[in-house]
Amino acid sequence: MAPKTDFPPIRACLFDMDGLLLDTEDIYTQCINAVLERYNRPQLPWSIKAKLQGRPMPEANKIFMAWSELPIPLQQFQKENAELHSEYFPRAQPLPGVEELLATLDSTRFWETKADAAAATENSSGASTTGHRVHIALATSSQTVNFRLKTAHLEDLFSVFEVPRRVLGDDSRIAPGRGKPLPDIYLLALKTINETLAPGEKPVTPEECLVFEDSVPGVEAGRRAGMRVVWCPHPGLKTEYAGREPEVLAGTTGEAGEAGNDTPAGEIEDGWSQYLPTLESFPYGYYGIVPAPKTTI
Structure with missing residues (x-):
């Protein structure tokens, strides 16, 4: 199939934690x-x-x-x-590129208060993109006790994730047996964003979400949620799946089994996913994201 290219700009970034944000x-x-x-x-x-x-x-x-x-x-x-x-x-410490990426996404709050600013840049396709707020949420399978162990010394880093927008592995809103690779945790993370939007702001759709994952089940969860995905795996995992990268990016490695029958994954090379070796030099323009000017952060 021809890859999809006419995506709307990303309005929400949903992050896994272990192996994606931290070296855990x-x-x-x-x-x-x-x-x-x-x-x-x-x-x-x-x-x-x-x-x-x-x-x-x-x-x-x-x-x-x-x-x-x-x-x-x-x-x-x-x-x-x-x-x-x-x-x-x-x-535990942040992985390469994480601190800058989170700070840059958090800086898009600037566009929320300066909507009348002459904020336009050229994205990767050459089209004009106006700056807009990009919301951030955490969606980790790590349970509360371990989450605190991993992050208590990194409060500044995780401060960009507002508490209502943190979904952990023992969240009672996720039914038993419905964790990754099923989509529930990412759909819940999106729900936490839409429930906390400013009055009058249009709800974010799954197609306007970008999931950041390192694991194969996590990529599948994001794809089954109908969201775009960045796969940034550990080098050891990348080697383990050498030659199967298109399956991973499509979410079709079969991790969900029959439980995933009600939430279809993607298709090979359908344009919804991208592999990145690290989160350094993230391609914001490709996703329609405009960082705020450095002087305003």
Whole structure:
């Protein structure tokens, strides 16, 4: 099929956290491997880690325990793993490009108060784009306890995510079994934005949303939500899916199984998704986003 090119400008950016904003995927691997080593089990390969990424904890634990065959019950593994998380998560740091990207998107608040400014630039297609507010929300499978461990020392970075627009993995509004790769968490994140818009502002549609993800289940969740997606994976994950990138970007790797039958994913090379090796030098103009002038931030 011919890729779609006539998208409206992006009005909302929805972010995953682990491995996308923060370097916590390597910390997860470090902690899991430490537990595996205690019980003489093999180290976690990317073929298994790829299935754990982005999923809610209960689903990820089932996959991990079935593979690892640890000689301890799940509760003991969780206890030992949590002890290591408490030690290492407070050391988490932003990944390359994250601080600048979030600050630049947050700067679009300027257009909300300076709507009459002569704010126009040329986007990648050569069309004129007027500056507009880009809303930001967080949609992470990380549960509240771990979220606090990972972010308490990074309050300034996460201050761009207003509390009502933070959707965590243990949010009661997400039904059990409806986490990534199903679309519910991203549809809920969009709902939090639309519920907190300024009076008179037109609701944001899924097509006006850009999902930022590192995981394969997360990309599928974004595509099933009817949103555009940026896939920025760990180099190890990229290697694991070498040759299958078009499937990942379309959300057609089958992570959702039969549960996804009611929310279709995309199609190969349909133009809705893009791979980026890092979030550095993000192509704002391609998505119709106009950063505010540096002097106004």
